[in-house]
Amino acid sequence: MSTAVSKNKFEAICPFCALLCDDITVRLDSADCSVEANGCHLAQSRYSTIGKPKHDKCYLHGTPIDHTKAIQIATEMISKSKALVIAGMLTDVAGARAALKLAERKRAVIMQSDGKRNSLQTSRIQRSGGYFTTLAEIQNRADLIIMFGREPVCACPRILETLCPQRSKPDSSDGRVSFVAIGTPEDNDSVFEGLKSFECSPEQYGMLTDAIRLRVENKRHNSNLGFISDEQIDRLTAMITKANYPILVWAESDFQFSLGDLAIDSINQLIETLNIKKRSAGLVVSGSASSPTVNQVATWQFGKPTPLSFRSRKPSYFPEFHSLDSIEKRSDVDIVLWVGGLDEDPQIPETTADIIAISHSMPTNSQLFIPIGIPGIHHDAHLFRTDQVVAMHVRHITPSLHPSGAEVLTSILNQLEPDQC
Numbered sequence: 001m002s003t004a005v006s007k008n009k010f011e012a013i014c015p016f017c018a019l020l021c022d023d024i025t026v027r028l029d030s031a032d033c034s035v036e037a038n039g040c041h042l043a044q045s046r047y048s049t050i051g052k053p054k055h056d057k058c059y060l061h062g063t064p065i066d067h068t069k070a071i072q073i074a075t076e077m078i079s080k081s082k083a084l085v086i087a088g089m090l091t092d093v094a095g096a097r098a099a100l101k102l103a104e105r106k107r108a109v110i111m112q113s114d115g116k117r118n119s120l121q122t123s124r125i126q127r128s129g130g131y132f133t134t135l136a137e138i139q140n141r142a143d144l145i146i147m148f149g150r151e152p153v154c155a156c157p158r159i160l161e162t163l164c165p166q167r168s169k170p171d172s173s174d175g176r177v178s179f180v181a182i183g184t185p186e187d188n189d190s191v192f193e194g195l196k197s198f199e200c201s202p203e204q205y206g207m208l209t210d211a212i213r214l215r216v217e218n219k220r221h222n223s224n225l226g227f228i229s230d231e232q233i234d235r236l237t238a239m240i241t242k243a244n245y246p247i248l249v250w251a252e253s254d255f256q257f258s259l260g261d262l263a264i265d266s267i268n269q270l271i272e273t274l275n276i277k278k279r280s281a282g283l284v285v286s287g288s289a290s291s292p293t294v295n296q297v298a299t300w301q302f303g304k305p306t307p308l309s310f311r312s313r314k315p316s317y318f319p320e321f322h323s324l325d326s327i328e329k330r331s332d333v334d335i336v337l338w339v340g341g342l343d344e345d346p347q348i349p350e351t352t353a354d355i356i357a358i359s360h361s362m363p364t365n366s367q368l369f370i371p372i373g374i375p376g377i378h379h380d381a382h383l384f385r386t387d388q389v390v391a392m393h394v395r396h397i398t399p400s401l402h403p404s405g406a407e408v409l410t411s412i413l414n415q416l417e418p419d420q421c
């Protein structure tokens with residue numbers, strides 16, 4: 001259980017985004033839960049629903065069934081499956097370990113709900129490596145933070161105050177750290193209000209960072225990019241070269257356009273160039289804590305992140321071929337096993353395959369649904385933060401009526417016939 005402040009109040013770690021803020025105070029009165037201190041709007045909204053699950057029974061084709069029967073049916077369906085896909089993976093370390101064990105045993109493909117987005121940076125790291133940093137290092141050493149796009153703030157609403165803890169809302173000049181936002185005019189008006197900002201759309205990030213890099217290398221000083229003046233690029237370059245430790249922050253979900261991987265490459269190349277003379281680093285912001293968590297577990301167990309295919313027994317990594325949206329077009333999938341927990345409303349692409357959903361709430365298109373608790377809310381969980389350096393032990397705040405995702409997956413694994421190896 002989280003640390004009790006008083007009878008109904010707890011100091012807790014919030015599991016609802018990859019920042020895993022460890023300073024929130026939660027109040028629990030019977031089924032009503034609210035965040036009393038330090039919760040953002042996302043935390044307020046998610047905590048308010050934890051005592052009121054939309055679905056608290058197992059369902060088969062919309063008819064309630066008991067838990068034992070549901071596990072038995074799930075096991076039979078998975079036993080017969082010749083082409084299982086385990087998807088979603090909005091789970092904790094224990095859930096990821098159990099799902100990977102099942103994937104290996106059933107020669108399944110395992111993929112995350114946001115796997116395609118995450119693969120851009122992973123591919124870059126596989127090709128050329130990269131320089132990355134931690135939240136603590138940014139808080140203690142960075143003197144310039146450049147944030148690309150709105151997604152880091154939308155995905156992790158307290159990211160600005162986490163990176164600049166001196167100020168609840170950092171502006172561009174607090175004396176120690178300067179904060180610069182690069183975004184569309186709408187981002188700059190709404191998300192980055194009051195920050196020093198430069199206008200640039202995600203499709204233009206690559207051109208902008210290439211222009212800065214060429215100036216840092218003294219190779220070219222006129223760019224004529226059109227969307228931003230040469231004077232503004234000079235100003236941005238001067239800030240970066242003057243800083244002792246500039247940090248670049250982005251979220252891969254802002255790069256979902258054709259050649260988005262090249263834009264990510266350009267940002268990484270700028271960081272590499274800066275490191276010739278000083279320290280500079282990137283921070284890639286994930287939305288759900290499940291994303292770094294599942295990739296950490298997959299990497300430590302199989303040497304590769306998700307998506308992973310065990311179809312040929314050896315784990316193989318083909319992110320384009322095994323993205324979640326691909327399952328709706330494929331005939332070589334007979335069962336989709338959705339592993340949720342941290343998701344609010346599971347969104348499973350339409351598919352001709354049967355869907356078994358293990359989640360906190362029932363997707364509309366599932367044939368079989370088994371409810372589970374939310375990691376870090378209804379049961380203790382280990383989750384990795386967005387900077388991937390620490391697995392936080394997130395203690396539950398209220399007991400669950402339902403098992404964890406790991407427990408359900410382990411029950412299925414234990415009931416599979418030995419010849420399913």
Ligand code: SF4
Pocket residue numbers: 014015016017018019020021024038039040041042043156157158159
């Ligand atoms: S920023 Fe994320 S971890 Fe922090 S309180 Fe909000 S939802 Fe929770």
